[in-house]
Amino acid sequence: VDERARAIEAVYRERYARFRDVLISLTGSRELGADAVQETFAQALRDRHAFRGEGSLEAWIWRIAVRTAGRQRRAQSASGGSHDVSTNGTVVPAPAWSDLDPDLAHAVRSLAPRQRLMIFLHYFADLSYAQLADVCAVSEGTVAATLSQARSALVDILRAKEFQR
Amino acid sequence: MTSEFDRRTTGEGDLDRRFRAVRSDDTSDLDWDDVSGRADEASTRGYLRSAGRRQARPWRPFHLGWGLVVAAALLVGSGFGFGLGSRETSSGSATTNVVGFGFLPAKGWTVVQSGTVGPTGGARAIAANVPLHPDDEVGDVPYATLESLPARGILISATFTTRGDPTADMRFPDRKLPLRLVGAKPVSPAKEALPFAGRVAAYRLRAAVGGYNVDANAYFGTVPDSEAMALAQRQLSRLVVASERVTIAARPSIVPANQRVTIFGSVENGQAGELVTVEGKDCGATPAFFREVASATTGEGGSWSTEYMPRINTTLRAVWKGTASAQIMVRQRPHIALVRLPSKRFRVQVAGKAQFWRKRVLIQRFERRLGTWKIVRSVLLTESGGYPGSGEAVSWAEFRARIPSGSLVRAVLPRRAARPCYLAGYSKLLQT
Numbered sequence: 001v002d003e004r005a006r007a008i009e010a011v012y013r014e015r016y017a018r019f020r021d022v023l024i025s026l027t028g029s030r031e032l033g034a035d036a037v038q039e040t041f042a043q044a045l046r047d048r049h050a051f052r053g054e055g056s057l058e059a060w061i062w063r064i065a066v067r068t069a070g071r072q073r074r075a076q077s078a079s080g081g082s083h084d085v086s087t088n089g090t091v092v093p094a095p096a097w098s099d100l101d102p103d104l105a106h107a108v109r110s111l112a113p114r115q116r117l118m119i120f121l122h123y124f125a126d127l128s129y130a131q132l133a134d135v136c137a138v139s140e141g142t143v144a145a146t147l148s149q150a151r152s153a154l155v156d157i158l159r160a161k162e163f164q165r
Numbered sequence: 166m167t168s169e170f171d172r173r174t175t176g177e178g179d180l181d182r183r184f185r186a187v188r189s190d191d192t193s194d195l196d197w198d199d200v201s202g203r204a205d206e207a208s209t210r211g212y213l214r215s216a217g218r219r220q221a222r223p224w225r226p227f228h229l230g231w232g233l234v235v236a237a238a239l240l241v242g243s244g245f246g247f248g249l250g251s252r253e254t255s256s257g258s259a260t261t262n263v264v265g266f267g268f269l270p271a272k273g274w275t276v277v278q279s280g281t282v283g284p285t286g287g288a289r290a291i292a293a294n295v296p297l298h299p300d301d302e303v304g305d306v307p308y309a310t311l312e313s314l315p316a317r318g319i320l321i322s323a324t325f326t327t328r329g330d331p332t333a334d335m336r337f338p339d340r341k342l343p344l345r346l347v348g349a350k351p352v353s354p355a356k357e358a359l360p361f362a363g364r365v366a367a368y369r370l371r372a373a374v375g376g377y378n379v380d381a382n383a384y385f386g387t388v389p390d391s392e393a394m395a396l397a398q399r400q401l402s403r404l405v406v407a408s409e410r411v412t413i414a415a416r417p418s419i420v421p422a423n424q425r426v427t428i429f430g431s432v433e434n435g436q437a438g439e440l441v442t443v444e445g446k447d448c449g450a451t452p453a454f455f456r457e458v459a460s461a462t463t464g465e466g467g468s469w470s471t472e473y474m475p476r477i478n479t480t481l482r483a484v485w486k487g488t489a490s491a492q493i494m495v496r497q498r499p500h501i502a503l504v505r506l507p508s509k510r511f512r513v514q515v516a517g518k519a520q521f522w523r524k525r526v527l528i529q530r531f532e533r534r535l536g537t538w539k540i541v542r543s544v545l546l547t548e549s550g551g552y553p554g555s556g557e558a559v560s561w562a563e564f565r566a567r568i569p570s571g572s573l574v575r576a577v578l579p580r581r582a583a584r585p586c587y588l589a590g591y592s593k594l595l596q597t
Contacts, residue, residue: 009197012195012200013195013197016192016194017188017189017190017191017192020194021188021189031417031419031421031498032417032419034194034419035418038196038199038200038203041200041204042200042201042203043204045200045201045204046204067305067306071305075326075416097187097189099594100186100187100531101183101186101187104183104184104187123181123185123188124184137308137312151180155179155180158180
C-alpha cells in the first residue's frame with residue numbers, strides 16, 4: 001500500500017462521520033448516503049494517482065464525494081425515488097435527518113443547490129471558507145456571500161415558522 | 166428593538182446549534198475493507214482509468230502508434246469490446262450489432278469510455294474536440310473541461326443505463342442509430358446550477374437504443390452555427406451502443422430490512438413475451454450455486470422487470486435463452502427491533518437468514534445537547550430461535566438500562582458483527 005492510499009484511509013477513518021452526514025443530506029437517504037461514502041473513497045483510492053497535490057487531499061476527496069452524491073441522487077431521481085419533493089420548481093431530496101429537526105430540513109430544502117451544498121459542507125463537514133472555495137471551485141468571497149445569503153434565508157424561514165406557531 | 170445585527174447573530178448561533186443537533190458521530194458503519202474491495206472490484210471490471218488518461222489527448226497522425234496501444238487496452242480491458250464498431254459499421258455510423266459503449270475514434274477528437282452499467286450509475290462515454298482537463302474524472306461529467314471550453318470547443322457526453330425501469334424508460338423515446346442532433350432539446354446549465362452556466366450552450370438528446378437508455382448531452386463553447394452542429398453530428402454518428410444478450414440491474418442496491426428490490430433489464434432482440442429467469446446466490450449458502458428466484462416476461466421493447474426480496478446479501482443474474490447476464494450484487498441490512506418492556510427493561514432482536522447469536526448490538530442514546538449518538542451499553546444476543554417456515558433466524562436479548570425519560574434510543578448492529586452476509590443495521594428510533 002503506497003503512501004497516498006494510507007493518507008486516503010486516514011482521511012476516511014478520521015472524517016467518516018462528516019462525509020456520511022453530508023452525503024446523506026445531499027442524497028436524502030441514509031442508504032444512498034452511506035453507499036456514496038464508500039463509493040467516494042473507493043474512487044479516491046482507485047484514482048489516487050490522479051491527485052496532483054494541488055490543494056489538500058481532503059478537498060479533492062470532497063469534490064469526488066459531491067459528484068458521487070449528485071450521481072446517486074440523479075439515478076434515484078430517474079427511478080422515481082420516493083424522496084423526490086418539489087420546492088421552488090426543483091427536485092430536492094428531503095434530508096435523511098428530517099425526523100430530528102423537520103423545520104430545519106424544510107428550510108434547507110428551500111435553498112438554491114449551491115447554497116444547500118455549502119451549508120452542508122460548512123455545518124456538517126466543518127470546512128473553512130478556504131476549504132469550501134477549494135471544493136466548490138469558487139473564490140472565498142463567493143463562499144462568504146453564498147453562505148451569508150443561505151444563513152439569512154434559513155433564519156428568515158425558521159423565524160417565520162416559529163411565528164406561525 | 167432588535168437590530169439587524171442582533172437578529173442575524175442570534176439566528177446564526179441558533180443555526181449552528183440546530184445543525185450540530187442533527188449531526189451524528191457514530192462510526193459503527195465505518196468499513197475500510199469494503200472501500201478497498203470496491204476499488205479492487207471496479208478496477209477488475211475495467212474502469213480503464215489509466216487507459217482513459219492515456220487516451221485523453223487529441224488523435225493526430227504522429228500519435229498513431231500510441232493510439233493503437235490505447236485502442237488495444239480498451240478492447241482487452243473494457244470487456245465490452247468497444248472499438249469493434251469501426252469494423253462492423255458501414256459508412257462511419259454505428260449500429261447495435263456490436264458489443265460496446267462509446268464513441269469511435271476520429272481524427273481531432275478525444276474519446277473516453279468508462280464504467281459499467283449498474284444500479285446507481287451507468288457507463289459514460291465522452292468525445293471532445295479539445296483535450297480533456299486532467300481534473301476530470303472519467304466516469305463523471307467533465308466539469309473542468311466544460312468550464313474552460315473554448316468558443317470552438319465541442320464536447321459530447323453520453324451515459325448508458327439499462328432499460329427496464331418503466332419510470333425511467335418513459336423519458337427515453339425509441340430511436341435508431343445514428344442519433345440525430347436535430348432531435349435534441351436545448352437545456353439551460355443555469356437551471357442545474359452548473360459552474361459553466363452562461364458560457365456554454367448545451368443540447369440534450371434522450372434515446373432508447375438496443376436495450377439501453379442513452380442520455381446524450383452536446384456542449385458547445387458558444388451558440389453553435391451550422392458548421393459546429395455538423396461537426397458535432399458527425400461525432401454523434403460514431404456512437405456505439407452495446408448489445409449484450411440480456412442485461413440486469415437492481416434498484417436499490419442496498420436493501421433495508423423487509424423491503425423489496427426492483428430488478429430490471431432488457432433482452433437483445435427487443436421483443437415482447439420473452440421469458441427471463443432471475444437467478445440468485447445467497448451469501449454463505451452451501452453449496453454455492455445459483456437458483457431461480459424470480460422470472461419475468463418482457464414487454465414492449467424487450468424490457469423486463471420484477472421484484473424480489475433478497476433478505477441477505479445476494480448475487481443475481483438474469484438468464485435468457487440459455488445466456489446469463491453479468492452478475493450484480495444486492496446488499497441487505499438485517500432487521501433490528503428495539504422494544505421497551507416494563508421496569509426499565511428493553512428487548513433487542515435481530516433477524517435474518519444468517520445467525521446473529523452471540524453477536525453484540527450497541528444501544529445508543531441521542532445526545533441532543535451535543536448532537537451525537539452515545540453508546541449506552543453493548544448487549545450480547547444470548548437467545549436464539551426461528552420463524553417457522555421462513556428460513557430466518559432471530560436472536561435476541563433482554564436487558565436493563567437507565568435511560569432518562571424522553572430520550573431517543575436505537576439499537577445498532579455494527580458492520581463487524583453483521584459481516585460477511587449483511588451490512589450494518591439500525592432499529593427504528595424509540596422514545597423512552
